[in-house]
Amino acid sequence: MTTARRPDSPLFEQAMRLRAEGLFSLPAVVARAREAGPVFWRDVAALAPYERSAVARPTHVLDFLGQLTRRLAPGSVLDPYATSPLPLAAVAEAVPGARLVAAAADPAVRDIGAALTPSADWSLDPEALFERTQGQTFDVVLLSPPLGMRARPAQLPALPALSRPELADYALLRSLDRAAPGGRIIYHCADNLFWGGEGQVLAACAERGWHLTAAISVDRGFWPTTSLQSSIAVFEAQPTEQLFVARLDERTATAALVANLLARRPDTVNFHLGLLTDRSYRSWQTLVVQRELADAFRADELIALATVGRLRAVTLRANRDYEPPDNAVFVPGIGMGDVTTYPPTYEGRSGYRLLEVQLDPDRARAEYVAALLSSPIGKRLREVSSRGSTLPHVDLAALSSVRIPLPSLIAQQEAIAAAGHLASMEATVERLRSDLWRRPEKAKRVVEQLEQAARLDPVRRWLESMPYPLASVLQRYVALRDPEARVQSLVNFFEAMAQFGCAVLLSVFRADDVLFQQVQADLAKAAPPGRQLFDRADFGLWRNLGTTLAKNVRRLAGDKEHQEAFEAASGPAGVLIERLADKRFWALLDRARVVRNQRSHGGVVSPEQLSGWLSGLESLLSDVEQALGTAFEDVDLALAAEGRYRHGLYTYHQAERLRGPSAIFQQFEVQTRQPLESDHLTFVSRDAAVSPVLHLVPLVRVGPTPRSANNACYFFESRQGGAISYVSYHFEGEPRVELHDDDLEDLARQVAGQPDAPA
Structure with missing residues (x-):
């Protein structure tokens, strides 16, 4: 510098x-x-x-201007809105015989300019200069107007209808009729010229006969006053089909760059010295990342999102339902968070802005596009297309021009499956790492398990580690091949997961009367209007109840007054409860609820639609597995029958561990200080000699059925006239049973705030 x-x-x-x-x-x-x-x-x-x-300009910029004007050899040069005297001084040195006319609103700029270029006609009023030069034209118009200053009301009529009209835009448009028809406008500007106001300024220039023909990205162009990304834009009266772009820094071979620019010649050895591109250009950084993407994917052509999807801005509000469309991705409007295939759960008071892209299902899969834009290179691509240096903003214009590699649908599906496999392996590694440090003496066995897991299907790996009520449901998806049956099995699994999550969280509050009183009113409100909470179950009920329970868990777990009681009530399931209370977990399950609703309310389903649902639900499996992580590693879901009590301890020698999809349960010994009820599910610690317990509320039941000795799992369905109906998602021999369950009746009365039934 x-x-x-x-x-x-x-x-x-x-x-x-x-x-x-x-x-x-x-x-x-x-x-x-x-x-x-x-x-x-x-x-x-x-x-x-x-x-x-503020008058500082880097030498490489000034040298470029000097060499460019020397080659152009203008007879006259106008600098009507100078913020630095240095560009005109560099030009004056390059073309000593030219007529130089300049104006600066800042006296310091004018005074230094007069000292550096005494042959120039300097004035202090840009507006007066415009009036004085009315009817005159110049071979080169040199522009470097103030950045970030708003145009005054008197200047607005000369501007397009911009949301934030700037003085720099006004200076450019005001200067157009001062440039000779065969001349050039050389404009050192912020990069938002190429995308600000959705290109309205460039369109206004074109309407008046001046077209952008080149954009030279400048390193630290306005240093040290600002690090704003900038470029030297060249306008000519003759339009060009393609835009010449290049990169200028202190190491650039400036003479070669100028020669390429004037010849409009791409440099085949070093594209920084010249490249021809289409008019979707937004910035040099975006172009470079897109080239990296094309090279990485070996793609000859990148596809703009606007050509494969319909974009619109969406504002989420806590009190307003929003039903996302099929095959869509959601891009954060602020920041570089992950792109998702579902809108986030939002509980704030003000609106949350995001961008929705509904993709053409014949060309793009939402899971592929979301994963690509969430990858490191995808985030870079969004970042270089954003505006704002402290907190990047992505608007519709920026997102619509983002270009991505888009292989065939089959290749996209393979990429989605591979991503799911990797995500599942990450969750498996996390579980095995937990096992390693629980039993370090079995390190060799952990390595063997890892090698075995790498060869397994991702879903089968997870099946073996999850509680039987969930594994029994997911097992049907693994066993079936018909796409319709597999979609239904996955929807059933996610609904069962939601119900199981509600049962676990509700069990914590039921374990302590004081905690239950803290949440009772919120629980009653989770029921649909005109119904009590446990009248009839559906996915929507579990979603509402789950988010309500999770919100209260987060509130009370962080409350010093209730923290100790909450930890005691959680028993051995602290990690599981923490994962189930995460907002993201319920947002993920809500994606499956949306698919369920679409299937329920639609007519005939095409194979393409079915394939899209299946792909989305399979991707969701990996997301939910990662969200739960090691949640089931420290606890066992157990059934205990006969036991004995001695010295304050209850010992169950033949308790059954409900883990994995098999209905033949492994037996193990459990010691507790609280009795375990027969036929009721209980969480116990996997490793503690004397285990704390968490009794699961009877929304989920496991055991022989009234007509069969086989173990089966049932989930609560409805409660009417004293009979409680449970449904099984895997046991075809007896898919529904009716029981009289006093415990569930008591729970329903507690939630509704009713007195207990008489003994």
Whole structure:
């Protein structure tokens, strides 16, 4: 950024002297030095950055302007809105015989400019200069107007209908009729020229006969006053089919770049010195990332999102339902968070803005696009297309021009499956790591399990580690091949997962009367209007109840007054409860609820629609597995029958561990300080010699059926007239049973705030 001091220049000597006198300012230094002899722009360019002066411009920018104008050889140059005297000074040195006319609203810029270019006609009023030069044209119009300043009301009629009209836009449009028909406008601008206002400024220039033909991205173009990304935009009266783009920094071979620019010649060796691209160009960084993407995927062509999807802005509100469309992805409007195939759960007071892209199902799968845009290179692609340096913003115009590799649907599906396999392996590794440090003496066995797991189907790996009530449901998906049956099995699994999650969280509150009183009113409100909570079950009920329970878990677990009681009530299932209370877990399950509703309310389903649902639900399996992580590793779901009580301990020698899809349960010994009820599910610790317990509320039941000795799992369905109906998702021999369950009746009365039934 610096230039060596010229030995014959008095500028640096005067700078040191005035600084010692406490009178230092760049205009005063230049004026004092001018009295002693000529002042050169390179010396000012070298000194200005150290003084944090707004007139500073990097030498590589000034050299480029000088070499470009030397090749153009203009007879006249206009700089109507100068914020620095240095660009005109560099041009004056390159074309010493040209007529130079300039104006600056800042007296310091005018004074330094007059000292550096005494042959130029300098004035202090840009508006007066425009009036004075009415009817005149110049071979080159040099522009570097103020950045970030709003246009004044008097200037607005000259601007397109922009949401934030800037003075820089006004200066550009005002200068168009001062450029000679065969001349050029050379505009050093912020990169938002290419995308701000959805390209309205460029369109307004084109309407008036001036077309963007080149964009030279500049490294640290306005340093040290701002790190804003900037470019030198070149406008000509003759439009071009493609845009010439390049990159300029202090290492650039400027002469080669200028030659390529004037010849509109791409550089085949170093694309930084010249490249021809289409007019969707937004910034150099975006272009480079897109080239990296094309190289990484070996794709000859990248596809803009706007060509494969319908984009719109969506604002989520806590009190407003939003039903997402099929095959859509959701991009955060602010920040670089993950792109998802579902809208996030939002509980804030103000709206939450995101961008919805409903993709053409014949060309793109939502899971593929979401995963790609959430990957490191996808985030870079979004970031370079964003605006805002502190907190990046992505708008519809930016997102619509983002280009991605889009292979065939079969290849996309294979990528989705591979991503799911990797995600499942990550969750498996997390579980095995937990096992390793629980039993370090069995390290060799953990390594063997890892090797075995790598060869298994992802779902089968997870099946073996989850509680039987869930594994028994998911097992049907593994066993069946018909796509319709597999979709139904996965929907059943996610609904069972939601119900099981509700049962676990509700069990914590039921374990402590004080905690239950804290949440009772919220639980009653979770029921649909006109119904009590346990009148009839459906996916929507479990979703509402689950989010209500999770919200209260987060509230009370962090409340010092209730924290100790909450930890005691959680028993051995603290990690599981923490995972089930995460907002993300319920947002994931809600994606399956949406598919269920679409299937219930639709007519004939096409094979393509069925394939899309199946793909989405399979991807959801990996997401839910990762969300739960090691939640089931520290606990066992147990059934206990006969036991004995001695020295304050209850010992069950033949308790059954309900883990994996098999209905033949492994027996193990459990010792507790609380009795375990026969036929009721209980969570116990896997490793503690004396285990704490968490009794599961009877929304889920496991055991022989009234007509069969086989073990089966049943989930609560409805409660009417004293009979309680349970449904099984896997046991075809007896898919539904009716029982009289006093425990569930008591729970229903507690939730409704009714008194207990008489003994």
